[in-house]
Amino acid sequence: MSTGAMSQTAQAGPATLAVAAVPARRARRPLGLIAVSAAIAALLAVPLVFLIVESQGAGLSTVAGQIFRPLTGMLLWNTVRLTVAVTFLCAVIGTGAAWLVERTNLPGRRVWAVLLVIPLAIPDFVVSFGWSSMWTWVQGFRGSVLVMTLAVYPLVFLPVVASLRSADPGQEEVARSLGVSRLRTFVRITLGQARGAILGGCLLVALVLLAEYGAFEMLGFRTFTTEIFTNLGLPTGVPTACALSLVLVAISLLVLGGEARAGGRGRIARSGPMTPRIMPPLRLGAATLPALLAVTALVVLALGVPVGETIYLIVAGGTPSITDSVSVSMLDAAWHTAAYGFFAGVLDTLLAVPVAVLAVRHSAAGRHLLERSTYLVLAMPGIVIALALTYYTVQYGNSVGYQTAPLLIICYGIMFFPLALVGVKAAIARAPAGLDEVARSLGQGRLAAFSRVTLRLAAPGLMAAFCLVFLEVVTELTATLVLVPTGVQTLATQFWQYQSAGSYYQAAPFALVMIAVAALPSVVLGRFFNRTARARG
Amino acid sequence: MRRAAGAIAAAAALIAAGASLSACGGPADAADTITLYNGQHLQTAESLITAFEQKTGIHVVVRNDDEDVLADQIATEGGKSPADVFFTENSPPLESLQAKGLLSHVDSSTLASTPGRFNSPQGDWVGVSARVSLMVYNPALISASQLPTQIEQLADQQYRGKLALAPGETDFQPIVTAYLRAYGQAATLTWLKAINANASDHIYGDNETVVDKVNRGQAAFGIINQYYWFRLRAEVGAANVHSRLALFAPGNPGYVMDVSGAGIMRSSKHQAEAQKFLAFLVSKQGQEIIGTPGEGNRQSLSFEYPIASGVTTKASEPPFSQLRPYPISIGELGDGSKAVALLRQAGLL
Numbered sequence: 056m057s058t059g060a061m062s063q064t065a066q067a068g069p070a071t072l073a074v075a076a077v078p079a080r081r082a083r084r085p086l087g088l089i090a091v092s093a094a095i096a097a098l099l100a101v102p103l104v105f106l107i108v109e110s111q112g113a114g115l116s117t118v119a120g121q122i123f124r125p126l127t128g129m130l131l132w133n134t135v136r137l138t139v140a141v142t143f144l145c146a147v148i149g150t151g152a153a154w155l156v157e158r159t160n161l162p163g164r165r166v167w168a169v170l171l172v173i174p175l176a177i178p179d180f181v182v183s184f185g186w187s188s189m190w191t192w193v194q195g196f197r198g199s200v201l202v203m204t205l206a207v208y209p210l211v212f213l214p215v216v217a218s219l220r221s222a223d224p225g226q227e228e229v230a231r232s233l234g235v236s237r238l239r240t241f242v243r244i245t246l247g248q249a250r251g252a253i254l255g256g257c258l259l260v261a262l263v264l265l266a267e268y269g270a271f272e273m274l275g276f277r278t279f280t281t282e283i284f285t286n287l288g289l290p291t292g293v294p295t296a297c298a299l300s301l302v303l304v305a306i307s308l309l310v311l312g313g314e315a316r317a318g319g320r321g322r323i324a325r326s327g328p329m330t331p332r333i334m335p336p337l338r339l340g341a342a343t344l345p346a347l348l349a350v351t352a353l354v355v356l357a358l359g360v361p362v363g364e365t366i367y368l369i370v371a372g373g374t375p376s377i378t379d380s381v382s383v384s385m386l387d388a389a390w391h392t393a394a395y396g397f398f399a400g401v402l403d404t405l406l407a408v409p410v411a412v413l414a415v416r417h418s419a420a421g422r423h424l425l426e427r428s429t430y431l432v433l434a435m436p437g438i439v440i441a442l443a444l445t446y447y448t449v450q451y452g453n454s455v456g457y458q459t460a461p462l463l464i465i466c467y468g469i470m471f472f473p474l475a476l477v478g479v480k481a482a483i484a485r486a487p488a489g490l491d492e493v494a495r496s497l498g499q500g501r502l503a504a505f506s507r508v509t510l511r512l513a514a515p516g517l518m519a520a521f522c523l524v525f526l527e528v529v530t531e532l533t534a535t536l537v538l539v540p541t542g543v544q545t546l547a548t549q550f551w552q553y554q555s556a557g558s559y560y561q562a563a564p565f566a567l568v569m570i571a572v573a574a575l576p577s578v579v580l581g582r583f584f585n586r587t588a589r590a591r592g
Numbered sequence: 593m594r595r596a597a598g599a600i601a602a603a604a605a606l607i608a609a610g611a612s613l614s615a616c617g618g619p620a621d622a623a624d625t626i627t628l629y630n631g632q633h634l635q636t637a638e639s640l641i642t643a644f645e646q647k648t649g650i651h652v653v654v655r656n657d658d659e660d661v662l663a664d665q666i667a668t669e670g671g672k673s674p675a676d677v678f679f680t681e682n683s684p685p686l687e688s689l690q691a692k693g694l695l696s697h698v699d700s701s702t703l704a705s706t707p708g709r710f711n712s713p714q715g716d717w718v719g720v721s722a723r724v725s726l727m728v729y730n731p732a733l734i735s736a737s738q739l740p741t742q743i744e745q746l747a748d749q750q751y752r753g754k755l756a757l758a759p760g761e762t763d764f765q766p767i768v769t770a771y772l773r774a775y776g777q778a779a780t781l782t783w784l785k786a787i788n789a790n791a792s793d794h795i796y797g798d799n800e801t802v803v804d805k806v807n808r809g810q811a812a813f814g815i816i817n818q819y820y821w822f823r824l825r826a827e828v829g830a831a832n833v834h835s836r837l838a839l840f841a842p843g844n845p846g847y848v849m850d851v852s853g854a855g856i857m858r859s860s861k862h863q864a865e866a867q868k869f870l871a872f873l874v875s876k877q878g879q880e881i882i883g884t885p886g887e888g889n890r891q892s893l894s895f896e897y898p899i900a901s902g903v904t905t906k907a908s909e910p911p912f913s914q915l916r917p918y919p920i921s922i923g924e925l926g927d928g929s930k931a932v933a934l935l936r937q938a939g940l941l
Contacts, residue, residue, distance in 0.1 A: 126939045194810075195793070272797040281797065285760035285941055287664045296664075438661065442668050449669045458674060537665055541627055541674070542653040552656055556634050557800055557827045 085417045089425075091409040096425050099432045099469055103304065105443030106435075109297040118298040126282075127302070134278045134306065137199055138264050144204040145260045149211025150253055152353060154245070155346055157219040160336040162343070167350050168216065169578055174357035175209040176573030178530035178547060180269030181566045182206045182357075184554070185364035187274060199276040205357040206270065207263055211256030213519070217481065218252035219245070255477060258314045262433040262473070265303050265310075268533060279303050280436045284533075293442065300439050307434035311427060362570065368563040389568055392545040395460070396528035396572075399467035400521040403475035406468065407520060408510075411480040416488050426476070433473045437534035440470055445537060463538045470534065471527045475520040482516020483509065522576035529573040546572065625651040626676040626865045629666065631659025632852055635823065636721065636894040637679060639881045644872045650865050659685050660762060666857070667692060676860040677869055679720075682762040683851050684928035686717040691927055695855040699867050705874040706900040710851050713923040717855030720873045721882050721896035724915055725767055725848045727838045728806050728821050729813035739813060739838050743767065743846025746815075747786030756794035756802045756814030757787070759940040763799055763817050763850055768931035770845035770918045777934070784938035795940070800824075807835040817850060819895035822909065826885070826893050842916030849917040852896060879903035 110118045121127075152171055156164040174182075183202045186193040193201060226248065230240045246253070268280045279299050286295040339346050414426040432440070444466050448457045456462040486509040494504035510517070532547045539548060546569040553562035630637050634656065641652045655675075657665070663685035666673050671694065678695075680686055689695055695716040702718050703711050710719030729739055734754060740746060746755060758764060772780045794811040796802050802814040803824050818837060825833050840846040854873055856866040872878050883898035883905040897905050897912045904912060935941040 121936075124936070124939075126936070126941075129939070273801070275794070275796050275801070277795065282941075284661075285797075287658075287660045292660065292664050293668065442664065445665060445668045449672050454672055454674070533661075536655075536657045536661070541655050548656075552634060555798075555800070557804075557823055559827075 085413065088409050088413045088417065089422065092413045092422070092425055095406050095410055095472075096428050099429050099472055101447065102432060102435055102440045102443040102469065105446060106297045106300050106304070106439065109446075110294050110301060112294055117294065121295050121298045122302060130277060130279050130282055131302075133196070133276065134265065137196065137203070137276070137278065138261050138310075140200045141203045141207070141264055142257050142261050144200070145208040145211045146253055146257050148204065148353065149208045149256060150215050150246070150249065152208075152350065153212050153215035153219055153249075155350060157216050158245070158337055159339050159346065160343075161339060161346055161350065167354070170354045170358060171212055171350070172209050173570070173574050174205060175207070176526050176529070177206065177358070177361050177570050178269065178532070178550075178566070179203070179206045179267060180273055180532070180554075181365065181550070181569070182361045183270040183273040184559075185361035188559075189360065189364055194274045195276055198274045199271055202270055202274060203264060203267065207260050208357070210259045210263065211253060213523075214252040214256045214477070214481070215249050217519075218249045223248070254314055254317055258310065258430070259433070259474065259477065261310045262307055262430065265307055265434040266436050268436060268438075279306075283436055284438065287438070296439060296442075300435055303434050303436075304431055307431055310434075311430055315427070362567070365563045365566045365570075368560045369567075372560050385564065385568060388544045388546045388549045388565065389572055391543055392529055392547070392569070393572055395464060395467065395545065396525040398460075398464045399471065399528045400475075400525040402464060402468040403472050403524045404479060404517050404521045406472060407475040407479035408483070408517075410476055411483045412509075415480055415484045429476060430473045432469055433471075435470075437466075437470055437531060438537065441466055441534035441537035444469075458538060458540050460540060463535065463540070466534055466538050467524070467528045467531065470531070471524045474523040474527060478516050478520030478523060479513070482513035482520070486510075486512035518579070522579065525576050526573050529569060624649060624865070625653060626860075626862050626869060627674055628652050628654045628869070629662045629673075629675040629678045630654050630656050631662045631678070631680040631685065633681065633894070636852070636882060636896055640873060640878055643877060643881055644869060647872065647877070648865075648868055650868065652869070663688060666694060670694075671859050673857050673859050675857050676862045676866045677854055677856055679852075679854040679873075681850075681852050682766070683712075683717075683719075683853055683922055683925055684762055684765060686712065686853050686855050687922075687925075688927040688929075689855065690714060690716040694858055696858040696860070696863065698856065698870055702867065702871045702874055705871075709921060710853075710899050711922070712853070712855075713921075717853045718870055718874055719851045719853045719899055719922075720878075721852045721894070722899050722912075723763075723817040723819050723850050723852075723896055724917055725763065725815060725817055725846060725850065726840065727813050728803050728816050728835050729838055730806050730809050730811075730835045732809055732834065733812035736836070736838060741841045742844050743771065743840055744783065746790065746846075747783050748790075752790045753793055754812035755787070755791040756796060756805055756811035757791040757940075758796045758799050758802050758814075758816075759791075759935055760797060761799055762928070764815065765928040765931040765935070766848045766850055766920075766925050767815070767846055768934060769925050769928060770848050770920050772930060772934065773920055773924060774845045774918075780934055781937055784934055784940060788938050788940050803835070807833060809834065813838075815846070818909065822885075822895035822907065823893055826895075839910075843918055845918045845920075847917045848920065849915070851899070851922060874900035876901040876903060883907070 152167075155161050156168045156171065161167065179202070182205060183193075183198070186202055187198065192198070227240055227244045230244050231237070235243070265278075266280055267278075268284060271278055271281050272284070279302055283296040283299050286292045286299070410426055410429060413422050444462060445457065448454060448462060488509075490508045490512070491504045494508045495501060499507065530547060532551055535545055535548055536551070539545060544552070546565050550562045550565040550569065553559070553565065628637075628641070637654070641654065644650070645652055655662070659680040659682065662678065663680075666675060666678060666689060669675075673694070678686065678689065686695070690712060697715055698712075698718045700715075703715055706719045710722065711717070727739060729736070738750075740748070740751070745751075768780065768784070771783065775783070794802075794805065794814070796805065799816045799820045802811070803816050803820045805811045806814045807824060807828075821835065821837055854870050856863065856870065860866050879898035879901050880903050882894050882896055883903050885893050885895055885907045895907055895909065897909075899912075932941060
């Protein structure tokens with residue numbers, strides 16, 4: 056059975072209670088849940104409908120002409136080799152770092168755990184800007200692999216940390232007691248237990264890479280997404296952009312299919328003990344120094360370089376090329392950014408709950424497909440999603456809500472739903488369905504039981520989901536430029552405005568504040584992980 | 593109890609935050625406010641906007657984005673765009689919206705301020721400023737004598753790996769359109785394919801990147817519009833400029849004048865105010881702002897050439913009257929679709 060990667064993580068993680076092993080009741084069809092989830096999936100399909108309608112508007116021959124030409128081969132090759140290379144590197148780095156901070160006695164591992172997450176909060180265009188202005192060789196394929204790996208490896212690191220933390224130490228002990236070598240135990244048991252989390256993280260990395268624009272634009276690397284932007288503004292710009300986006304959707308279908316096939320075998324759920332038990336950390340011994348050096352190097356590269364370059368630009372100064380007359384204050388931009396991130400985070404976390412419950416507790420082929428369909432949106436460039444919402448609100452909605460905060464928040468909600476779903480699914484699975492039933496047998500209503508038992512147990516995962524969406528919103532640029540209320544600036548749009556005017560030292564403070572705002576939830580997340588670890592240890 | 597109180601406080605805070613979010617921003621419907629979709633560089637636009645507001649009391653709310661994204665946004669909004677005015681770096685996006693019937697006619701007195709050859713042939717947008725295409729080169733990597741003098745020579749084998757280009761920029765299409773006019777379809781395609789091979793290591797997304805890479809010595813020379821180099825110099829200081837400019841031979845198709853312009857949306861409910869804004873852009877005051885970089889406390893780092901109301905630039909650039917660009921009209925530059933089709937065929941787009 057090919058369940059989603061994260062639900063496996065979840066199975067590995069949560070089952071600290073034996074009731075988890077009891078299958079959920081299947082007697083009743085969860086019609087309400089299916090209806091709500093279908094409505095959410097339909098909302099997420101809005102951009103896809105736009106893509107199909109628009110690219111047809113151009114005429115089939117035009118679309119075919121855009122797709123079947125020599126350049127497409129080059130773009131496909133660029134997109135595929137980048138996705139494969141970065142996904143592989145992120146899997147290795149993310150898993151390795153997670154294992155070091157989670158399973159060894161690495162000095163200062165709590166601090167490392169937080170520092171290793173923060174790179175996710177640095178906008179990719181800031182990372183690539185930092186690198187390429189410091190070293191000339193950072194461009195093209197090499198530069199893109201480097202920059203993107205450092206920018207998105209936390210998408211693997213985070214779920215693997217969670218999975219290693221809650222995995223059953225018993226299996227490793229059994230393997231070792233049967234005389235299996237340490238290395239083989241690591242490969243077969245430890246990695247096996249984390250496989251779902253690794254694959255889930257890789258899925259997010261691959262999909263996010265497909266839609267990435269800012270970094271590749273800056274590094275001069277051409278993918279389908281940079282090509283979509285190149286086509287905008289030209290007489291057949293929108294239909295061509297839509298046709299190219301459909302290719303992206305097709306690639307992401309392949310990625311989803313591959314991930315589903317790779318997942319799925321083997322038993323990883325914790326079987327026995329009711330009491331949470333933590334694994335004694337592996338003593339690194341002579342390997343301590345190399346391990347410390349490796350983690351330090353990663354933090355310096357992923358965090359130190361972009362932050363250092365940004366600070367250098369501020370210190371170096373320059374001539375302002377834009378005065379403050381058309382700029383907003385830092386505080387105003389930060390406030391709007393944080394507010395948009397907050398509301399989008401809440402929206403996505405709420406929307407993800409019914410879809411996650413359906414996927415985890417009532418899995419069936421059709422419903423599974425419904426849940427998987429919601430991942431497609433992650434591979435669509437933000438600008439296309441924003442134009443789709445523009446089209447439908449202006450042409451069919453009498454412009455109600457167009458370029459207002461609520462529609463922008465809905466746009467973010469659509470774009471980043473899969474990130475929330477991953478976290479919420481893992482969290483819901485952590486809360487055994489049996490406990491809900493116990494609560495109901497004690498006279499609680501169905502919803503009351505769910506919110507008092509499941510949601511409370513799942514709170515940490517919901518928090519993680521919220522944080523991921525918040526992070527992405529803070530750094531989002533292209534859709535924001537289309538849908539943000541006229542006259543309002545976010546940190547990202549104000550950074551872009553200065554940076555595109557060539558005024559780097561004016562742009563730099565906005566990048567720093569962006570990192571600070573986005574890092575807040577990362578720190579909260581890190582602290583939360585530490586607290587649960589302490590509580591258990 | 594404490595929990596309930598906390599929940600109520602949180603809910604109240606949420607509602608307050610939501611209300612304040614929707615309070616700021618939102619479309620401006622007041623009679624004395626116009627919405628500007630600005631695709632022109634802020635260096636050029638912002639001082640103009642401020643001076644206009646001071647002079648007329650009409651408030652301008654601005655949306656900034658790349659001109660091509662804005663053109664597509666307006667096209668997607670169709671006849672219901674919240675924009676009143678669209679201000680661009682180049683003529684093709686305006687020509688494209690004009691062809692879709694989305695622009696209204698500009699007052700004839702405004703059109704008369706700018707020489708007719710810089711305006712829309714149909715009169716649906718007015719020319720505001722101009723630039724000229726040329727080469728930026730890094731003398732450490734290529735000497736002036738090794739540079740081409742004709743754009744045709746960009747196809748030569750000797751420039752492989754040396755040439756930097758931003759073919760997706762709206763500034764490059766006019767060169768292709770000019771070449772197409774001079775040599776026809778087949779020759780243009782052959783030329784573009786050779787250029788693609790020569791520039792394959794240095795294809796960038798925008799001209800700021802091209803001039804920056806050449807200045808840093810990451811590419812030997814590139815094709816840009818002159819003002820990007822002057823802006824870079826103003827930004828990084830003359831001491832950090834390691835590149836120079838070189839013109840193509842007079843009348844060469846690589847030597848093209850690009851015109852920035854502005855138009856009014858047909859759907860605008862503020863036609864009178866919008867017309868005033870366009871009139872201001874081409875007035876003596878507006879043109880002097882464009883032509884006077886770095887003056888006073890308001891630094892306009894436009895470095896574009898003023899073209900209307902008889903104003904000439906005060907920047908240390910080659911005088912406008914001495915420029916000898918390829919003779920091609922705005923109408924012939926069109927919406928750029930033929931150039932784009934060829935760029936695509938050649939694999940540059």
